[in-house]
Amino acid sequence: MDTKILCLGVLTHGDASGYEIKKAFEDGPFGHIQEIGFGSIYPALAKLLKDNLVTVTKYTQEGRPDKKVYRLTATGRLFLLDALDEPTEPDKVRSDFLFRMMFAHLLSPSALEAMISERMAVLNTAIERLEQCADDGLAPASEVFINGYALAIYRAMADYIEEHRYQLVGASLVPERAVAE
Amino acid sequence: MDTKILCLGVLTHGDASGYEIKKAFEDGPFGHIQEIGFGSIYPALAKLLKDNLVTVTKYTQEGRPDKKVYRLTATGRLFLLDALDEPTEPDKVRSDFLFRMMFAHLLSPSALEAMISERMAVLNTAIERLEQCADDGLAPASEVFINGYALAIYRAMADYIEEHRYQLVGASLVPERAVAE
DNA sequence: TGTATTTATATCATCATGATATATATTGTT
DNA sequence: AACAATATATATCATGATGATATAAATACA
Numbered sequence: 001m002d003t004k005i006l007c008l009g010v011l012t013h014g015d016a017s018g019y020e021i022k023k024a025f026e027d028g029p030f031g032h033i034q035e036i037g038f039g040s041i042y043p044a045l046a047k048l049l050k051d052n053l054v055t056v057t058k059y060t061q062e063g064r065p066d067k068k069v070y071r072l073t074a075t076g077r078l079f080l081l082d083a084l085d086e087p088t089e090p091d092k093v094r095s096d097f098l099f100r101m102m103f104a105h106l107l108s109p110s111a112l113e114a115m116i117s118e119r120m121a122v123l124n125t126a127i128e129r130l131e132q133c134a135d136d137g138l139a140p141a142s143e144v145f146i147n148g149y150a151l152a153i154y155r156a157m158a159d160y161i162e163e164h165r166y167q168l169v170g171a172s173l174v175p176e177r178a179v180a181e
Numbered sequence: 182m183d184t185k186i187l188c189l190g191v192l193t194h195g196d197a198s199g200y201e202i203k204k205a206f207e208d209g210p211f212g213h214i215q216e217i218g219f220g221s222i223y224p225a226l227a228k229l230l231k232d233n234l235v236t237v238t239k240y241t242q243e244g245r246p247d248k249k250v251y252r253l254t255a256t257g258r259l260f261l262l263d264a265l266d267e268p269t270e271p272d273k274v275r276s277d278f279l280f281r282m283m284f285a286h287l288l289s290p291s292a293l294e295a296m297i298s299e300r301m302a303v304l305n306t307a308i309e310r311l312e313q314c315a316d317d318g319l320a321p322a323s324e325v326f327i328n329g330y331a332l333a334i335y336r337a338m339a340d341y342i343e344e345h346r347y348q349l350v351g352a353s354l355v356p357e358r359a360v361a362e
Numbered sequence: 363t364g365t366a367t368t369t370a371t372a373t374c375a376t377c378a379t380g381a382t383a384t385a386t387a388t389t390g391t392t
Numbered sequence: 393a394a395c396a397a398t399a400t401a402t403a404t405c406a407t408g409a410t411g412a413t414a415t416a417a418a419t420a421c422a
Contacts, residue, residue, distance in 0.1 A: 006280070220410060
């Protein structure tokens with residue numbers, strides 16, 4: 001599932017520029033799937049254009065750079081559908097936070113507490129935002145499903161951390177006791 | 182948080198070869214943090230060695246290639262501690278599965294059902310494995326915390342999908358109804 | 363007996379990441 | 393009103409990650 005397919009996916013929701021595609025993976029409907037950067041998007045769009053999977057229209061603007069709006073072609077739509085038929089790759093996760101928790105016993109209790117509190121703040125912000133857009137009503141079924149899924153996971157994370165954080169902080173305070181037993 | 186730091190982290194648990202470091206990120210204690218491949222590990226170990234953050238001992242074996250076992254140096258340990266003090270980067274996720282769910286309305290109901298069922302099977306296998314090693318007892322606090330965290334998330338995913346899968350399959354069966362309303 | 367998996371390292375082309383450059387309009391703050 | 397920060401918009405670059413491939417033999421499994 002490379003950036004080309006991700007771009008084609010966003011373009012099924014309507015024509016878009018590279019900038020708008022990135023936004024779709026930040027706050028937009030694709031926001032909980034993954035992040036992508038300009039360094040991936042612009043080369044991907046160039047390749048898609050070369051292979052006639054998208055077309056482009058330039059809008060010259062005063063002051064700002066030309067806005068290049070891309071549109072899916074019929075070939076591009078078929079290409080996406082073929083990609084969706086291929087085996088689903090397993091989810092990939094990269095958690096800096098969990099890596100740090102592996103070394104809770106090497107951190108000072110205050111540093112550990114700060115990390116956990118910061119993480120809780122991030123999670124609670126995400127939860128609040130999702131709870132608000134849950135009442136929008138008119139979103140398509142897939143978006144409702146994904147927003148609910150993300151909300152369920154964030155809640156599970158926050159609940160678990162809240163309930164078990166003192167196990168970690170306790171272990172960091174009295175490591176010698178665990179060894180003695 | 183690059184591969185060098187990840188390798189140093191594993192080496193705090195004891196000397197290891199590149200092969201063993203990879204295993205630690207598959208089934209081992211670092212299994213829920215992220216995946217790394219040989220293509221990242223071997224160059225990272227070479228750089229760590231050059232910077233005197235690790236040492237290496239070669240074990241010549243008959244038939245097999247030399248096993249190169251790496252050991253953390255005092256400098257390496259400090260380097261890791263410094264890295265843990267830097268700001269925690271946000272978690273990164275890449276979900277091929279969720280991307281496909283965004284296009285539930287473009288898939289045949291049977292293909293969609295197959296994807297969801299496969300996903301549930303993967304999740305249930307992971308849950309069973311985690312439930313078994315939850316009874317091990319003698320693991321350090323950090324590993325217990327992370328295993329419990331992973332288990333909570335997998336359960337939340339499986340529960341949510343099980344409860345809401347028919348919303349997606351229903352929408353894929355009767356898309357014309359949603360448009361008409 | 364034959365096949366698949368595990369042990370073990372290494373390299374390579376391709377792709378992604380994150381930083382940086384450029385330039386202006388808009389919004390927010392003191 | 394002046395100033396700073398953010399949003400709009402594209403593009404490139406060095407560095408690093410990914411996944412595939414090569415090599416080779418022991419062990420487990422059918």
